[in-house]
Amino acid sequence: MPIIEMHMLEGRSLEDKARLAEKVTSACCEALDCNASTVRILITEHKNGEFFVAGKAGRASDQAAAAQSSGEGAQPL
Amino acid sequence: MPIIEMHMLEGRSLEDKARLAEKVTSACCEALDCNASTVRILITEHKNGEFFVAGKAGRASDQAAAAQSSGEGAQPL
Amino acid sequence: MPIIEMHMLEGRSLEDKARLAEKVTSACCEALDCNASTVRILITEHKNGEFFVAGKAGRASDQAAAAQSSGEGAQPL
Amino acid sequence: MPIIEMHMLEGRSLEDKARLAEKVTSACCEALDCNASTVRILITEHKNGEFFVAGKAGRASDQAAAAQSSGEGAQPL
Amino acid sequence: MPIIEMHMLEGRSLEDKARLAEKVTSACCEALDCNASTVRILITEHKNGEFFVAGKAGRASDQAAAAQSSGEGAQPL
Amino acid sequence: MPIIEMHMLEGRSLEDKARLAEKVTSACCEALDCNASTVRILITEHKNGEFFVAGKAGRASDQAAAAQSSGEGAQPL
Numbered sequence: 001m002p003i004i005e006m007h008m009l010e011g012r013s014l015e016d017k018a019r020l021a022e023k024v025t026s027a028c029c030e031a032l033d034c035n036a037s038t039v040r041i042l043i044t045e046h047k048n049g050e051f052f053v054a055g056k057a058g059r060a061s062d063q064a065a066a067a068q069s070s071g072e073g074a075q076p077l
Numbered sequence: 078m079p080i081i082e083m084h085m086l087e088g089r090s091l092e093d094k095a096r097l098a099e100k101v102t103s104a105c106c107e108a109l110d111c112n113a114s115t116v117r118i119l120i121t122e123h124k125n126g127e128f129f130v131a132g133k134a135g136r137a138s139d140q141a142a143a144a145q146s147s148g149e150g151a152q153p154l
Numbered sequence: 155m156p157i158i159e160m161h162m163l164e165g166r167s168l169e170d171k172a173r174l175a176e177k178v179t180s181a182c183c184e185a186l187d188c189n190a191s192t193v194r195i196l197i198t199e200h201k202n203g204e205f206f207v208a209g210k211a212g213r214a215s216d217q218a219a220a221a222q223s224s225g226e227g228a229q230p231l
Numbered sequence: 232m233p234i235i236e237m238h239m240l241e242g243r244s245l246e247d248k249a250r251l252a253e254k255v256t257s258a259c260c261e262a263l264d265c266n267a268s269t270v271r272i273l274i275t276e277h278k279n280g281e282f283f284v285a286g287k288a289g290r291a292s293d294q295a296a297a298a299q300s301s302g303e304g305a306q307p308l
Numbered sequence: 309m310p311i312i313e314m315h316m317l318e319g320r321s322l323e324d325k326a327r328l329a330e331k332v333t334s335a336c337c338e339a340l341d342c343n344a345s346t347v348r349i350l351i352t353e354h355k356n357g358e359f360f361v362a363g364k365a366g367r368a369s370d371q372a373a374a375a376q377s378s379g380e381g382a383q384p385l
Numbered sequence: 386m387p388i389i390e391m392h393m394l395e396g397r398s399l400e401d402k403a404r405l406a407e408k409v410t411s412a413c414c415e416a417l418d419c420n421a422s423t424v425r426i427l428i429t430e431h432k433n434g435e436f437f438v439a440g441k442a443g444r445a446s447d448q449a450a451a452a453q454s455s456g457e458g459a460q461p462l
Contacts, residue, residue, distance in 0.1 A: 001128060001135060003157060003194065005081040005238075007313075007350050008109075014280040016109065018288065023104035025286035031097035032089065035286040040194070042157065042238050049322040050351040051078060054344040055333035057326065058078055065258040080311060080350065082392075084159075084196050091434040095442065102440035113439040119311065119392050120435040126168045127197040131190040132179035134172065146311070155282060155289055157238040161390075161427050166263065174262035182255035186239075186247060203399045204428040205232060208421040209410035211403065212232055234388060234427065236315075245357040249365065254364035267362040271425070273315050273388065274358040310419075311437060315388040320417065330414035335408035340401060359386060360422055366386055 002028050003040045009058060010045035017043055079105050080117045087122035087134060094120055156182050157194045163212060164199035171197055233259050234271045240289060241276035248274055310336050311348045317366060318353035325351055387413050388425045394443060395430035402428055 004024065012020075025039045051058030081101065082110045089097075128135030158178065166174075179193045205212035235255065243251075256270045282289030312332065320328075333347045359366030389409065397405075410424045436443030 001084075001086050002086040003196065005082040005084075007078075009078050012109065017094075017280055018283075020105065020108035021283035021288075022286040023108045024101055025283065027100035027104040028097065031100045032085075032093060039283075039285060040157065041283040041286075042277055043283075044275065044277070044352065045281070046350055046352070049325055050353070052326075052333065052347075052349040052351075053328035054347060055330040055349075057329075080348065094434055095437075098437035098442075099440040102437065112176070116437075116439060117311065118437040118440075119431055120432070120437075121429065122200065122435070123196055126171055127191075127199070129172075129175035129179065129195040129197075131193060132176040132195075134175075155238075155240050159236040161232075161234040161236075161263060162263075163232050174259065177258035177262045179254055181258040182251065185251035185254045186243065195388075198429065200427055200429070203402055204430070206406035206410065206424075206426040206428075208424060209407040209426075211406075221275075234425065248357055249360075252360035252365075253363040256360065270360075270362060271388065272360040273354055274360075275352065275354070276358070292365075309392075309394050311392040313390040315386075316392075316417075317386050324417065328413065331416045332409055334416075335412040336405065339405035339408045340397065356454035 001038050002034070004028070005042045005044065007044050007051075009051055010047055012045070028060070036050065047049060078115050079109065079111070080119070081105070082119045082121065084121050084123060084128075086128055087124055089122075155192050156186065156188070158182070158196065161203060161205075162197060162199055163205055164201055166199075227228045232271050233263065233265070234273070235259070237271045238275050238277060238282075240282055241278055243276075251305065309346050310340065310342070311350070312336070313350045313352065315359075316352060317354050317359055318355055320353070386423050387417065387419070389413070389427065391426065391428045392436075393428060393430055394436055395432055397430075 006020070006024075021041045021043075024041060025036055027032065028039050029036050046058075049057055081096070083101075098118045098120075101118060102113055105111065106113050121141050123135075126134055160174070160178075167192065175195045175197075178195060179190055182193050183190050200212075203211055237251070239257075252272045252274075256267055257271060259265065259270050260267050277289075280288055314328070314332075329349045329351070332349060333344055336342065336347050337344050354366075357365055391405070391409075406426045406428070409426060410421055413419065413424050414421050431443075434442055
């Protein structure tokens with residue numbers, strides 16, 4: 001049955017989103033042993049000024065988070 | 078940045094949900110070329126009487142849908 | 155296609171929820187001229203301390219709102 | 232109290248959405264015996280490439296589902 | 309961890325939304341004693357014909373509600 | 386009009402949630418110059434195995450994120 005809502009920053013192509021939906025659907029089917037026909041995915045895109053981390057607009061903050069976690073140590077975040 | 082809400086019927090084990098989260102996170106990273114640290118997943122489980130397809134409680138209907146789509150023809154749904 | 159999430163205060167019976175789903179599904183089909191099989195409904199129940207109007211826990215506030223709107227005038231709210 | 236989020240494919244007129252909201256509100260009031268003033272409805276429209284069934288973009292898949300369920304037998308989906 | 313989805317009628321400036329996110333993030337940190345870096349906010353704007361109170365398009369109804377509650381008495385709504 | 390859904394890990398007291406709702410409502414009213422009666426808040430709590438960051442169950446990951454950002458450098462995340 002999974003119904004999946006995905007919130008993303010806008011800017012992805014139709015192809016990106018189609019590939020995302022295909023891969024996430026497969027991941028669900030593998031993990032839950034369910035039929036693909038029961039998996040529904042809704043994507044909602046948000047403009048840059050509509051997503052915030054720590055109270056700051058998202059894209060910059062998100063990149064900072066990624067930079068941190070791929071940073072100088074063994075941070076598994 | 079993806080923030081993902083997954084709605085499922087209750088009854089999955091902690092291991093199922095952990096495996097699901099791991100596989101969906103990987104699927105996002107591959108499809109969007111993003112860092113895993115930016116992927117957040119929220120699972121909400123619904124009891125059987127809280128999910129409906131065509132106005133009928135969900136589990137039975139969902140199985141009917143799956144049965145149909147794996148049925149006697151070439152239905153690609 | 156409609157996918158419908160309904161948030162309600164907890165306390166309704168299974169029968170109430172089934173009747174709600176049935177009536178809402180019919181309403182969608184009539185208004186959108188769509189097939190019932192494309193209508194999915196998810197109900198999420200919230201405890202009394204998880205729903206707030208004007209910053210106050212919900213049930214009392216909700217009743218106040220209803221009382222107001224059925225009140226002494228011609229309030230079309 | 233019901234707060235209702237409806238996800239639909241884009242393309243409906245304002246009149247369609249107004250009629251939908253009116254009918255769904257009435258359905259809630261009848262089923263839950265609540266005051267209309269406590270019913271709030273949010274509609275989110277999704278573009279065709281933002282809704283997926285079985286990993287495929289939604290409109291086509293949704294029509295396939297409807298076709299199946301209105302099909303040649305007594306399918307209760 | 310809080311992940312917060314805010315649904316609003318469209319028409320707010322980027323500055324309004326940034327100030328909103330900043331203040332709501334601070335409110336969370338104070339109330340929950342959590343680190344701002346764990347607070348994520350998603351804003352979804354709805355057009356006037358996509359939000360309904362009591363089955364009527366939202367802005368008018370919302371203003372009626374506000375007028376009522378700031379009205380002539382000691383209404384605790 | 387804001388309608389706000391807050392997703393949190395379970396474990397907060399009723400008092401915590403009431404204080405959170407009160408502060409977030411005030412933050413909205415200040416930032417948007419709107420009447421408190423138009424602000425509705427829904428809290429959904431998730432168990433520890435239902436929230437994931439980078440594919441890992443949430444609480445630990447969330448604390449790691451907080452630790453990082455309050456860490457030995459000037460990371461403003």
